[in-house]
Amino acid sequence: MPVRSPPAAPAQPAAATPMAFARVMVAAYELYGRSPANALKLAQITPSRLQQPEARITARQMEVLSGTAMQELDDEALGAFSRKLPWGSYGMLARASLSAPDLGVALKRWCRHHALLAGDIALKLVITGDSAAITIEERTDLARHGQGAREFCLVHVLRNIHGLACWYIDSRIPLQGARFPFPAPPHTEAYALMFPGPLRFDAAQAELRFDARYLALPLRRDEKALQHMLQRALPLTVLQYRRDRLLVQQVRQALAAHPDQAHNADGVAALLNISARTLHRQLKEEDATLQQLKDEVRCERAKDLLYRSDKPVKQVAAAVGFLNEKSFTRAFRAWTGASPGEFRKGLPG
Incomplete structure (x- = not known):
């Protein structure tokens, strides 16, 4: 042998x-x-x-x-707050939000209920345009046991709520940024792993920022899943989800906003800070393809130009990335069942 x-x-x-x-x-x-x-x-x-x-x-x-x-x-806050958070407190907070219809409601409940357990900090969900933020207002001196204790407390709370949010909707939620109200510590490089995205220190308050569209996603967990998660709840703070349930929308947005940079998978992936392989895999999980999304975006752009402008069809074809009018007309007919000219004439005046 x-x-x-x-x-x-x-x-x-x-x-x-x-x-x-x-x-x-x-x-x-x-x-x-x-x-x-x-x-x-x-x-x-x-x-x-x-x-x-x-x-x-x-x-x-x-x-x-x-x-x-x-x-x-018997303190999940590890002495950070003026009163203990007995073992199981964060599990109770997770359970209290489990029946929420979407992530936005779940996070608002979590923030409100956290204040009932510990008045030392106040968490708030703030929505500004297309961006959402979880902010922390410090209401007592978290540094009374040292600046390290304050740092750890703020990091722990933000990592906990970010991990829980990802778990609730079974989706990776990329961060648009994280801010902390203290100078950059000697171990700043670790923050790039804990909070991937733009970092800012010496900010007014601690906060995480992400795409507000995640707030509309429904929760995908039940009591059985919660029980399983609570057996090892702490890995929530390090768990990276493979799936991003907003990826299709983000790809469409990248294709529409940066057509010159998003002409192939490598370009789209670079705009989204992922690999081309990951892009294809996650789109497949969402029953979508890059070509399908490119066609959808080009079709909508072409319709808009035909409807809102008097540009000749040849110019519309070039504007949406076609080399000639003939190939554009063939593609447009496949998308809509009509030629560009027929589509333009068929619109109400």
């Missing part, structure tokens, strides 16, 4: 989470007069490594350490 090579060792997960966050959790133990030894042991973090300023831990270590600390201290 041929000798088989041993299986390759699995790739070790990257250690990208700042050790500074682990030190905040250890400080929470000290605040409550408890020992963090068990939590550090379970997370495989040695006392000497804990004190290394530039050290990093993996997402799994972060999950184990924070989960253990929250349960042992």
